[in-house]
């Protein structure tokens with residue numbers, strides 16, 4: 001049976017990133033009227049804002065002779081290739097070939113276009129497993145983003161490791177007591193952990209049975225259809241930083257097999273002056289301290305074997321969340337590869 005040319009094995013798909021999903025690819029402020037070339041899910045893409053300010057996203061490839069469109073310029077809201085000026089609209093259709101006026105390329109859709117949304121400070125792109133017919137599924141967020149009681153900050157950084165190591169780390173609350181011991185937030189509490197696990201309507205929850213509200217003691221999964229496997233964790237803030245529990249929302253975006261974009265929304269449910277005080281303290285101290293903690297994660301993960309699952313691993317009871325999230329990702333990868341195989345068979 002022949003597969004579509006970009007088909008991969010289940011392991012390959014896991015390593016480069018599950019499809020049929022919206023991924024945050026950049027901050028909203030990173031995309032302006034100049035083309036920006038990025039690599040996400042091992043694909044080269046170019047983004048820019050068109051004449052109405054809407055963000056557009058195409059494969060970063062000129063259909064004339066293959067130059068990177070991101071080297072070009074935005075011209076009347078469309079992108080013009082730097083090499084010979086071929087102009088392409090946000091839907092991937094060629095609109096002008098100035099070196100050869102009236103050529104046959106004009107009017108043809110020759111470049112892949114990706115659906116884009118701008119929401120909650122991020123630019124989100126939909127990567128489809130099979131060719132997309134019509135509109136993509138809606139981009140969804142956890143409830144906390146919708147009700148206005150929560151406010152927060154978006155932090156984005158680059159990690160030089162496969163995204164699966166970050167995903168595993170995000171479902172591993174126990175590492176906070178070791179890797180981040182000595183930091184302002186994650187120093188308290190016991191070292192030993194007896195993890196509980198429970199399925200929920202939207203995913204699962206893992207928690208320390210012997211401690212709550214002291215360190216990273218609880219992490220849960222909210223799986224939103226076509227909008228990610230969100231790892232959500234509560235973390236206690238020190239009293240001198242206003243106290244209370246903060247909540248982290250995240251799932252990594254793959255760049256390629258060895259790099260990923262790690263983003264976190266740090267949110268808190270506060271109103272009035274308490275919200276203002278927390279935002280002030282976060283800007284002045286919290287963000288820098290958070291960066292220090294994330295750098296500890298980055299150094300640990302960058303030094304690990306390239307693959308998330310490798311043959312010298314010995315999982316412990318404290319890895320319960322890691323084992324469960326891996327299973328869900330693998331199930332989804334198997335579904336996507338099967339869908340490609342079914343499409344290839346139907347075409348034969």
Ligand code: FES
Nearest residue numbers: 062064065081084
């Ligand atoms: S390669 Fe883009 S116009 Fe020639």
Ligand SMILES: [Fe+2]
Nearest residue numbers: 175180293297
């Ligand atoms: Fe960490």
